[in-house]
Amino acid sequence: MDILRMKQMFRPKTLQTLLYHGVLIFCAFLIVFPFLWMLTSAFKTQSEIFHDIKFFPRAFHLDSFREVLSIIPFDKYFINTVKFVFGLLFVQFFTITFAAYAFARFRFPLKDLLFTLLLLQLMIAPQTLVVPNYIIIKNLKLLDTVTAISLPYVASAMGVFLLRQAFRSIPAEMEEAAVMDGASIEYYLFKIAIPLVKPSYTAFALVSINFHWNEFFWPLIVTDTVKSRVLTVGLAMFAESSESAAAWNDLMAATLLVAAPLVLLFLVFQKAFVESFMTTGLKA
Amino acid sequence: MRKRSKNRLRIFLYLLPTFFFLFFFTYFPYLSSFIDSFAERRGNLISFVGLKNYERMAFDSVFHTVLWNNFLYSILTVPLTMLFALGLALLLNRKIAGSAFYRTAFFYPTVIPMAAASMIWLYLFLPTYGIINRFITLWGGKSVEWVGDPQYAMISIVIVGIWKYVGYYMMIFLTALQAIPKSLLESAYLDGAGPVRRFGSIVLPMISSTSFFILIIAVINSFQAVDQVYLMTRGGPGNATNLMVYYIYQNAFSFWNFQYASTLTVFLVTLLLLITLFFFKVVEPRVYYESGET
Numbered sequence: 001m002d003i004l005r006m007k008q009m010f011r012p013k014t015l016q017t018l019l020y021h022g023v024l025i026f027c028a029f030l031i032v033f034p035f036l037w038m039l040t041s042a043f044k045t046q047s048e049i050f051h052d053i054k055f056f057p058r059a060f061h062l063d064s065f066r067e068v069l070s071i072i073p074f075d076k077y078f079i080n081t082v083k084f085v086f087g088l089l090f091v092q093f094f095t096i097t098f099a100a101y102a103f104a105r106f107r108f109p110l111k112d113l114l115f116t117l118l119l120l121q122l123m124i125a126p127q128t129l130v131v132p133n134y135i136i137i138k139n140l141k142l143l144d145t146v147t148a149i150s151l152p153y154v155a156s157a158m159g160v161f162l163l164r165q166a167f168r169s170i171p172a173e174m175e176e177a178a179v180m181d182g183a184s185i186e187y188y189l190f191k192i193a194i195p196l197v198k199p200s201y202t203a204f205a206l207v208s209i210n211f212h213w214n215e216f217f218w219p220l221i222v223t224d225t226v227k228s229r230v231l232t233v234g235l236a237m238f239a240e241s242s243e244s245a246a247a248w249n250d251l252m253a254a255t256l257l258v259a260a261p262l263v264l265l266f267l268v269f270q271k272a273f274v275e276s277f278m279t280t281g282l283k284a
Numbered sequence: 285m286r287k288r289s290k291n292r293l294r295i296f297l298y299l300l301p302t303f304f305f306l307f308f309f310t311y312f313p314y315l316s317s318f319i320d321s322f323a324e325r326r327g328n329l330i331s332f333v334g335l336k337n338y339e340r341m342a343f344d345s346v347f348h349t350v351l352w353n354n355f356l357y358s359i360l361t362v363p364l365t366m367l368f369a370l371g372l373a374l375l376l377n378r379k380i381a382g383s384a385f386y387r388t389a390f391f392y393p394t395v396i397p398m399a400a401a402s403m404i405w406l407y408l409f410l411p412t413y414g415i416i417n418r419f420i421t422l423w424g425g426k427s428v429e430w431v432g433d434p435q436y437a438m439i440s441i442v443i444v445g446i447w448k449y450v451g452y453y454m455m456i457f458l459t460a461l462q463a464i465p466k467s468l469l470e471s472a473y474l475d476g477a478g479p480v481r482r483f484g485s486i487v488l489p490m491i492s493s494t495s496f497f498i499l500i501i502a503v504i505n506s507f508q509a510v511d512q513v514y515l516m517t518r519g520g521p522g523n524a525t526n527l528m529v530y531y532i533y534q535n536a537f538s539f540w541n542f543q544y545a546s547t548l549t550v551f552l553v554t555l556l557l558l559i560t561l562f563f564f565k566v567v568e569p570r571v572y573y574e575s576g577e578t
């Protein structure tokens with residue numbers, strides 16, 4: 001490095017930038033390290049876990065993955081999770097679209113009260129109502145089904161709120177013109193309005209997928225067997241089982257398998273993900 | 285305006301699916317818990333016992349501990365997460381090389397399931413062999429039984445809570461910071477306002493509606509935290525990390541007392557509604573909104 005560059009480096013402005021990066025890298029390290037440590041540990045052997053503190057494994061063993069996949073019915077959990085998450089998203093598409101359109105475009109009695117009642121749902125998470133909802137699901141004879149997991153999430157206050165805003169941004173004249181031309185409101189809604197607010201739907205979809213893929217406590221309560229368990233619950237079952245006792249490499253491999261699908265999705269569609277979360281708030 | 289009579293049926297049908305599910309899986313459960321809270325089960329008989337469950341709750345020392353724990357969990361996670369989030373957002377709110385990398389690095393825990401996060405941290409917190417304890421002993425400290433020690437167990441689940449949400453809140457703060465008009469800050473600068481003054485008089489008021497939004501979400505979430513309790517500590521050791529939802533779960537599914545669990549559910553939901561009411565009636569009027577925002 002020549003003298004000129006060195007001088008530049010130690011100008012106050014540059015020093016400040018360096019300090020910024022120092023702090024940021026330190027924080028990034030704290031937040032990223034747990035994931036990386038899990039990642040590399042999944043490829044270690046049992047003895048490396050307990051006797052080495054090297055970051056990288058001596059060789060990238062796949063034994064723990066083989067072990068985990070032979071014990072956990074991962075494919076079944078994966079299919080259940082996909083059924084739950086995407087089946088729910090499909091149903092939510094209709095429930096939120098109609099409710100949002102009604103709140104955006106129609107006038108009716110008790111509108112404000114109904115909207116407030118809807119928004120209150122944002123404050124009460126499904127895990128809080130596990131006891132009464134478990135009884136309801138039991139009475140419906142739906143225990144241990146993917147449907148049971150989905151039911152409390154079908155009505156989505158967040159989705160209705162988000163789409164109501166979106167529909168309100170479309171000029172009312174467009175709808176009037178379409179209806180004047182003899183189109184039904186439903187035709188207008190599905191052919192014109194929904195395509196116009198596609199970004200809002202994408203945002204909702206990504207947040208809904210993320211939220212439900214990660215959901216744990218309610219699925220844990222209503223599922224009993226491999227038939228309906230989702231990935232997060234499967235992970236917990238594995239962690240509790242004797243097979244995983246002290247086998248932290250296996251447990252980290254299982255954790256990686258559960259977290260990987262969304263992390264990959266996130267890394268590929270990063271921008272869309274972040275923007276979705278910004279427009280929607282926390283819940284789906 | 286639209287012909288109303290023609291649309292009445294349409295509006296009803298449009299709202300029906302959402303309100304049907306909202307009623308049966310949000311409002312009805314609350315009501316049915318309320319009814320169950322006045323009952324008791326003896327063998328196969330369920331009988332009305334008046335306020336007995338509430339009386340029990342009032343004198344249940346475990347419940348008091350749980351309530352205190354949850355309060356502690358909120359007091360520890362909410363301000364710390366928000367402060368770190370705002371700090372990181374301020375650091376990233378400038379032209380800086382690698383800002384996309386930093387954003388990804390801070391935000392990614394949002395997409396990690398809490399169940400997976402709990403496993404990862406359990407592994408990091410492992411007594412003796414965990415990487416955190418290895419570092420502590422390397423620097424001459426004494427190995428800590430993170431989740432096994434009543435003194436540290438709460439801190440452990442708090443750390444996981446902060447780690448999971450700090451990036452998400454950071455991103456919301458960052459969006460709010462970037463919406464502040466540059467001209468406002470520039471003119472303040474030209475008028476001789478220093479960084480502290482600019483932060484206090486411009487930045488803070490301009491992000492106060494965002495802060496309010498994050499605050500209410502964070503508080504509400506902290507009173508419903510359960511995943512990491514179930515997976516990392518099972519409420520222990522000796523109820524040191526037992527939080528509201530976990531205690532409800534224990535009463536229903538370990539002690540099989542659904543009526544008492546219902547009573548606790550009524551308490552928690554009512555508490556959440558009161559917190560919400562408090563925020564919107566007492567805190568929100570003090571929040572500064574830019575004109576145009578509603």
